[in-house]
Structure formats: C-alpha cells, structure tokens
Amino acid sequence: MTALEFSEVSFRYAGSSGPLLLDRLSFRVEAGEFVSILGPSGAGKSSLFRLMNGLLLPESGSILAEGVPIAEKRRYCGYMPQQDLLFPWRTVADNVGLPLELGEKSLDRETRRAKAEAVLEAVGLQGWADKSPLSLSGGMRQRAAFARTLLTGAKLLLLDEPFSALDYMTRLSMREWLLERWRQEKRTILFVTHDVEEAIFLSERILVITSRPVRSLREFRVPLSYPRSVESLGQAAALDLKRELIQLLAREMTA
Numbered sequence: 696m697t698a699l700e701f702s703e704v705s706f707r708y709a710g711s712s713g714p715l716l717l718d719r720l721s722f723r724v725e726a727g728e729f730v731s732i733l734g735p736s737g738a739g740k741s742s743l744f745r746l747m748n749g750l751l752l753p754e755s756g757s758i759l760a761e762g763v764p765i766a767e768k769r770r771y772c773g774y775m776p777q778q779d780l781l782f783p784w785r786t787v788a789d790n791v792g793l794p795l796e797l798g799e800k801s802l803d804r805e806t807r808r809a810k811a812e813a814v815l816e817a818v819g820l821q822g823w824a825d826k827s828p829l830s831l832s833g834g835m836r837q838r839a840a841f842a843r844t845l846l847t848g849a850k851l852l853l854l855d856e857p858f859s860a861l862d863y864m865t866r867l868s869m870r871e872w873l874l875e876r877w878r879q880e881k882r883t884i885l886f887v888t889h890d891v892e893e894a895i896f897l898s899e900r901i902l903v904i905t906s907r908p909v910r911s912l913r914e915f916r917v918p919l920s921y922p923r924s925v926e927s928l929g930q931a932a933a934l935d936l937k938r939e940l941i942q943l944l945a946r947e948m949t950a
C-alpha cells in the first residue's frame with residue numbers, strides 16, 4: 696500500500712506573488728518504508744513536512760495518505776522535531792502521555808499512565824516515568840520524545856533531524872536504536888537529515904532535493920541489507936553511494 700503520495704504538488708510562500716518552492720512535484724512512499732530526505736539548507740525539507748502535516752496547503756496538486764486526501768486523515772502524521780520539546784515542569788510520563796491528553800477522546804489518568812509506561816519500556820526508559828526530563832541525557836530525551844510521537848498513534852512518522860543536537864557517539868547508538876524501533880513498530884518513517892552517512896545507515900531509499908524550484912526528487916536505493924551496524928557503512932557499495940551523494944550535494948551548493 697502507498698502510505699503517502701504527492702501528485703503534481705505546487706507550493707509557494709508569500710501568497711501568489713512569491714517564487715515557487717515546489718513545482719508539480721510528485722513522489723510516493725510505500726507503507727512501512729524508511730525513507731530519508733536529503734538536501735542543502737533551505738532546499739525545502741521542512742516545508743515538505745509542513746505540507747504533510749497540514750500546516751501548509753498546496754497551491755495545486757494533491758497529497759494523499761493511503762489514497763485519501765491527507766487533510767481528511769486525522770493524526771496520520773506524527774512529527775518529531777530536532778529539539779525534543781519536553782516540558783521541564785512535567786514528569787517524563789506526563790510528557791510522553793501528552794498526545795493522549797490532547798487527543799479527541801481524552802483518556803483518564805490511569806489509562807494514560809499505563810500507556811505511557813508501556814511505551815517508555817519499549818524505548819528503554821522503564822523506571823524514568825516519574826523523573827523530570829531534566830534528569831535525562833540527550834539521547835534519553837530523544838527517546839522520550841520518540842515515545843511521545845509513537846503515542847500520537849500516527850502511522851507516518853516525520854522525523855526532522857532528530858539526532859542533530861546529540862554528540863557523535865550518542866548519535867551512532869541512537870541510529871541503531873531507531874532501526875530496531877522501526878523493525879518492531881512497522882510504521883512508515885520519513886527522516887530529514889543533512890548527514891549523508893546517517894541517511895545511508897538508516898534508509899531503504901534516499902530522496903535528494905536537487906533543484907529550485909523542486910520539480911522532482913533524485914532517488915537512490917541503499918544497497919545494504921538489515922540489520923545494519925557501523926561496519927555496514929564500510930562496504931564498498933555504501934562508500935560508492937556516499938561519494939555520489941556528497942558530489943551531488945556539493946554541486947547543488949555551488950550551483
């Protein structure tokens with residue numbers, strides 16, 4: 696099944712007078728896929744996410760989720776930003792359970808608590824439910840933020856550079872952790888990153904924004920099987936892809 700389909704989508708900021716950012720852009724993502732979006736700064740990655748979660752509307756064209764206009768699919772996308780946005784005055788469990796409080800049918804406190812504890816255990820944060828987010832390390836905070844995104848119930852997870860603020864070693868372990876969660880959750884993941892190696896490590900497919908306005912996305916299949924480890928990145932096919940992607944992005948930056 697196709698999870699997400701952009702068909703001939705055009706979009707511009709600043710009403711009808713600004714330049715087009717997207718010009719009849721079409722692409723699709725299949726259910727359960729892990730796809731990364733790469734592109735230079737300002738290419739339009741975050742704007743694509745804002746169109747998917749309804750914060751922006753296309754000028755023309757359609758965005759479908761499972762064949763239905765995405766605007767009619769409530770809570771289809773779960774967005775996880777770069778900053779974890781955990782509230783320091785709430786416990787970890789109350790942060791994670793927030794989507795259940797804000798959801799259509801607000802659940803009672805005990806049910807919310809039970810669901811928050813279950814998801815915290817799933818992300819390896821059992822025992823941290825009653826702590827303040829301030830007592831968590833950077834990687835643990837991102838795991839809590841991911842747990843909160845899971846509790847939105849969204850089938851399509853939009854992860855916007857979720858590891859970019861973490862130190863290198865934590866980033867490496869979070870990548871493996873995310874792949875394991877993806878394997879278990881079987882949800883579709885769209886992952887925005889500036890980091891070519893991160894995109895190769897995580898994804899089945901990489902979509903690169905190369906033109907302005909964006910008319911198409913260059914597609915690359917990652918020639919690595921799962922499970923992946925740091926050693927996977929040393930394989931010749933991965934190194935070739937890395938070189939090709941870096942050359943492509945470097946050309947874009949100087950274009």
Ligand SMILES: Nc1ncnc2c1ncn2[C@@H]1O[C@H](COP(=O)(O)OP(=O)(O)OP(=O)(O)O)[C@@H](O)[C@H]1O
Nearest residue numbers: 708709716734735736737738739740741742743889
């Ligand atoms: N609210 C806005 N009003 C007008 N222009 C905007 C607005 N938000 C973004 N833009 C412009 O749209 C273009 C794409 O921005 P976007 O944030 O989607 O890029 P990005 O690829 O996510 O960048 P980065 O990697 O730096 O986060 C940029 O030229 C940006 O200046």
